Amino acid sequence: METNQDLGRAFHGEDRLTALPDVLRVQILSLLPCRYAVRTGVLSKNWKILWKQRFNHTTTLKFGRKYQNPANQQELVNEIQNYMLAHENRKIETFHLYFHPDTLNPETVCNWIERAIENGVEELYLDFSQGIVSLKPTGKLRTGRKKFKLPESVFQFNRSLTSLSLSFCTLTGRYQFGYFDCLEHLQLQGINLNDTMLVKVLYNCPKLQSLELRECMSLKYVEDIGSYSQIKKLTIVHCPNIEVIDILAPLLHSFHFLGKFPRKFTLAVPFLSDCIIMSTLREYEQITNNWEVTLLKHDSLQVLTTCSSSLQLILGSGKIVGASLKNLQELQLCMENLRSSDLLNIYKLFMRYKLQQLETLFIELPTSWSDPDLELDMVQKNPPVLNLRNLKIIKLNNFKGHINELFLLDFLLQNAVSLELIVLAFAHEYDRAGGNSVRLFNQLSQNPRASPTARMKLTYTSLDENNTLKPAHSKHRSLKIFMFLVSVVIKFACYRYAVVRTLLRGKSEKDISSVLSSKTIGQNLYYTKLGLYPLYLEMHFGTD
Template identity: 25%
Template structure:
C-alpha cells in the first residue's frame, strides 16, 4: 500500500502535498474495501496504518468483520474437549490475529491440546495464549515450538511444559518478538530457543524451571534485538555475562539471588532496573548485580534487602561510595520497596539519598509494608543525615504507599519537605486520613507537616490514585 509520492526531484512542499493527496485518496475508499486491504497485512503493520489519518484508527480491529479474527476458547468444567474440536475442525481455516485457550477442565488430554495447537498453527496465528489453569494432574502437557505458526509474534504460556527441541532441524521464527512464560518447565536450554528467534525483544519468565543455565552460551548467541528481560521467582541460574546482549535496556529481577543468581554483562547499559531480593546477600556479590556503567539509568526500583547490603558496605568502609550505585547522573525516578520498615531501614534510605547525589531525580515512590508490628510511638535513637547541596533539587513529586503516621515515616516526610526545594506534591496513601498524634516527633517537624497539609503540598488519601503510578507498577509476582 504505497502512500508516498514517486515524483523524484520535486521540491519538499510539493512532495508533502502529493503525499497528503495520496492519503486522502486511499482514505476515501469504502470501509469494506479498506478492511480487505488490511487483511493482506501482518497484524503489527495493520495497526500502524492508524497513523495515516483519523479514519484509519482502530479500523484494523474489524478487518475481519465476520467471523472475527480473534478466537478465545474457555473450557469450563462441564465442557467436552472433543465437541469443541469437532466444531473447530469442521469449519474453514481463516487467519487469526489471536488464539487464546484457557482450560478449567480436567477432561483435557495432551492429544486434545496438540490438535488445538495444530488448528492455531494452520490459521497462521500471530498472538498465541495458552493458560492451563485446571487439568488432570497425571497428564503431561507439552508445547512444541517448531510446530507453531510461522507468523507467530507473541507467545504466552502458563502451566505447561516446553518439550525437547531438536536444534539442528528447527526452523527460525522470524516474526517472534515477545515470549511470556508463567509456571513453565523447560527441558531445553533457553539459549537454543532464543537462537531461533532473531527478532525477540521481550523475554518474561515467572515461576519457571528452566534448568541451571537460563541464558548464556558462547556458541549460541542471544538475539541482538533482545532489549527487556523479566525474571521473577524462577529456578535456575541466569548467566548474561558470557553472551552479548548489546541492546539490553531493561532488567527486572525478583527472587533468591543466593540460590538462583543472575550475572549481567559488564558492557550492558540499561535504562531501567528492578531489583527485589528475597533476602540480603553477601556484600561481595553486590557488584554482580549491576553492570559497570549505570550512567544511562533513568528508572531504578530496589527493595529494602538490597538497601541493607549497600548500607553494610558503607558501615564497613565509611569513606567509600557505593561505586556503581553512586554514579546515577540521569536517574529521574526511584522506587523503594520496603519489605519491612523500622528505624534502621530509614537509615538505609538516608544513606542512599546521601551517597547517590540524585541531582536529576524527579519522582520518588516509597512502598511501605501494609502491616507493621512496630508501635506508633517507637522510641528509638535518632537517625539524621546531611544531604549534599545538589541532591533532590529537581524532585517534584513523592508518593508514599501504606503510610501509617509512625515516627520514622514522619521523619522521612519532614526530610523530603526540607531538602526537596522543588517538591510540589507529596501524596500519602493511608488508612488514616486524619493525622495521628505520634509521641517523640520534634515540634519543628510537626509544624512543617501541618503547614504542608494546610497549603495542599501534602495530600492524604485512603485510596491509591491510578493516574500516578511508578514505571515499575508490579511490586511482586502476579498470582
Template identity: 35%
Template sequence: MVGDQERRRRRGWREEEDRISELPDALRLQILSLLPLKSAIRTGVLSSRWRGLWEQRWPDPSSVDVRLPSGAAASASVAALRGEHLAAVERRGRRRMDCLSLAFHAGQLAPPELKRFIEYAAACDVEEVRLRLDGGGGRGARGGTRRPGALAVHFPIGSKLLARLSVRGLHLTASANAMVATLEVIHFHSVSLTDAALRRVVSACPRLRELELRYCRHLRRIDFTVGAANLKSLTVVDCSRATELRVPSAPRLRSFRFSGAFLCSNIFGSTVDCLEHLYLCSGGPETGLPRTNLPSAVPRLSNLTVLTLCSIALQYVSASVATTTTTTTMDRSLHSLRELQLLMFGMANSNLADIYSFLKACRCPQLERLFVQLPTNTYDSFTTNYLEVAEEEPPEGGLENLWSAKMTNFKGYRNEIRLVDFLLRKASCLNKLFLIAPKEVLPQVHRKVHSEALPHFLKTDVSRLERASVTAQIIFDESVSPQSQPLHSEVFVRI
C-alpha cells in the same frame, strides 16, 4: 494571506497524496491481507477510511477465543462445549488468523485435543498464541521432568508468522536447531521447562525483544549466552530455584526487572550500560547479605531513568559505594534518573541510614518522583534498634527537582517522620507529598465507618513541619490523585 491559487495547489497535493484511500474496499482489503497484524492496524492513521478496516481484512472470525468454564472437568456439558469449539474453529477453514486464545482448567483438554488446536492455528499462520491452563498447571513435575500424560506444548509452534507467545501452566519442550525468525515476545507463567529448553527457545528467536519468566520454578540457571542480541526487556519474577543468570551480551537491553533470591552472578557488563529501567527486589525479609555482585553496578548505570530497589538491594548498593574509595562522586551520579522507588522491609535506623547513604553517594540531580513503600509491621522498629546502629546524617542536596513523593503504609513512626521531615526541608520544588496509611486488613463488617486511618493529631503534627517549597501539599487521601503510581507497579501483575 494565502491566495486562491496557492490553496488550490495545496488541496491538489493533499488529494494526490491520498489517492490510495480512494481505492475500492476490495483492493484495500487485499492490501491489508498481505500485511502483518501490527502493520495492518497502523494503516488507520492514513485517513478515516482506513480506520478499523483491518478488522475486515479476513472473513470472520480472524481471531479465535476459546474459554472453557470451570466445573467438573469430565462433565457432559464441558465435553459438548469442547467439541463445539473444535468443530466451529475448523469450519472457518485455513484462513489467516490473528490470535488463538485458549483458556481451560485441569482435566478439560486431553493432549490430542490441545495439539489439534495448536496445529490448526499454525496452519492458519497465526501471529499470536495465548495458552492458559488454570488449576494444576505445571504441578507434579519435579526437576523439569514431565509426568506421563501431562499437557505439553512443543516449541516451535510451527506458524511462519508467529510474533507473540504466551503460555501459562503447561509443560514446554523445545527442539534443538529450531529457528523462529518472526517471534518477538515470549511470556512464560508457571511453565515447566528445563534450563536447556529455555536456552533453545531463546537461541531460536533472533528477533526476540521481550522475555518474561514468572513462577517457572524448575529453572535453575538462566543462560542467554546466545540469542539475546535484540533483547530489550527481561523480567524474571519468583523463579525460586534460579540462582544464576548469565546475559554476557545484550547491547539493546533497556529494561531488567528481577524479583527473587539474589543471584550470585552479575549481568551488568559493558554491553548493557544503556539500561534505562531496573527493578531489583529480594522478595523477602532481611536475613543477612548473601554473596552477590548484582546490585554493585547500580551507581555506574548512568542512563537509568527508573529504578526500584528493595531494602536489601539498597543495603548492597550503600555498602558497595561506601567501600569503593577510587570512584568519584561524578562517576556515581545517576544523572538521568527521573523516578526512584524503595521497597522497605524494615524502617530501623540501619534502613534509614541506607536511604541517606544512597542519596549521598549516588547523586540524582534530575529525580522528579520518589516512592517509598514502608513495612506493614505494627510496631516501631526504632524502639528496639536505636542503640545498635549509629545514626546517619541526611544528605545536604540532590532533591532540587523532586516535585512528587509518596509514602505508602505510613504510620507516623519515628523514622518515618524523620524521612518526611527530610523531604520537606530539602525538596525545594516539591508540589505534592502523599502519606498513605496501611489498608485495613479486618473483614468488611469490622471496618471503621470513617475513612481516616491516621489520627488527627498525627496529621496536624506532620502539617506543621518546616517546608522548603511554599507550594508543597501534604495529602493523606490516595483518591485525590489515583494516577500517582510508580512505573514499576505492574511487575507483580499476573497474566
C-alpha cells in the same frame, strides 16, 4: 529519482496496487500482520480506512478465565470444537486457551493448536493450569494434576506467530525452537525450560524483542542475552535456582527481576532506562561480586523500583563507588522493614548516587503495626544534608506515624528544596484501630520544610486505588500481587490491633500482662510476636 512513494507505480504513472478492487486489497491486507496492515492507512486516502475492513476476514478466539470452572468438561470441549469448525477458513488473529486437559486425549488439544497455527495465528496464549496452581511460586500444579505435554511438532507450520505465551506445560523431546522466525514476544511460566533450551530460544528467534521467564525451576544460567537476538525487554520472576545472570545486551532498555538473588550477576547494558530489582532475601547475604558496579552503574536509567532487601545487598558492603544515577526521574522503594539499618540504607542511596534529576519518589512503608526499636544515636548522628533540587512529588504509602517514618519524613522535607506535593496515605483501618489520622496529619503539616511552596495531602490507601499518582511499575503483574498481599496483611493487622484495644481498655498493667500471657488470646492473636506490648501499655496509661 524514484522515492519510496513511487514504488508501487507502473510505467505510465499508475499505482497498480491501489487500482485493484477493494475486495482484493482487503484480501491482501488480511494476509499481513495486524500492525503492518494498520500502517497502510497513511499511504493515501484510498487506503486510509481500508485496513479496518480486514477484520471481516479475521477472528479472535478466547477461551479464558470464564471457563475456569466448567460444570462439564466435555461441554467446554464441544464448544471449542464448534468454534474451531465455524472459523475453519478464516484467519485467526488471537487464540487464547485457559484450560487443563485432565483426562482429555492430548491429540485433541494439539489439533486445536495446529489448526490455529495453520490459520495464521499471530498471538497464541496457552495456559494449561486452569487456575489450579501451587500457592507458592514453584511452577507446579495443585491437587496432584500433571502438566500437559506439548510437542514441538504442533508449531511446524508456523509462519506468522509474533507473540507466544506458554504456561504450566511440559515441553517434550529436545525443543529446538526452530519454527519461530517471526516471534517477537515470548513468555514462559512453569515450564521445564533448561539452560540448553534457553540458548536455542536466543539463537533461533532472531526477531525476539521481549522475553519473560517465570517459575522456570530448571534454569540455572542466564547468559548471552542479546548476543543472538534483539531483546529490548527481559523479565525474570521467581526462578530461584538461577546461579548466574550474565547479560550483554546493547539494545536492552527494560530489565525486571523479582526473586532470589543469583550467586553472580553482571548486567552490561549501556542504555537501560527501566529497572525493577526485588529480592526475596530477608537479610543481607554475601555475594561474590559487587552489586553496585554491575547493577547501578547506569547513567541512562530513568525509572527504578527496588526493596529494602535489595538495598541491603546493594549498599551492605559499605564501599563507596563512583557510579551515578544522574538521569533517574522516578524511584519506588518497597520497604518490608524500616529499622535503623533500613533507614540508613535510604540515606546512603541518596548520598552515594547523584539523583539530581529525581522528580518523583514513592515509598511503600511496612505493614507491621509494631514500631521497631531504633538506635537513635545511629539515625540522629550527622543527618545527611542533600540538595534534591528537582524532587517535586513524594508519596508515603501505609503511613502510621511511627518514629522511623517520622525521621524519614523529616529527612525528605529538609532536603527536597523544590518540593511541590507530599502525600501521606494512611491505611483506611488506621482510625478504626484507635488512631487519629486527621490529628496526626495536622501536627505534621506544621513541620519545617526546605521548600516554602510544598503542600501536604492526606489520603487513605483504600480510597487511593484510582488515583493518578501511581508509580510507573504499578501495573506490573508481580508488583500488583505484592501490593495486594501488603493490603491483606495490613487489614488483618488493623483488625488484630482493634481487638486488642477493646480487650485491654480499662485494665491495669497487671491485668494486661495476664491477658497477653493467656494461652488462648496469646496464641490466637500473637501479641508478643507483634511487639505490641509496649504500645498497649502506653495506650492505657498515656493520653488516648
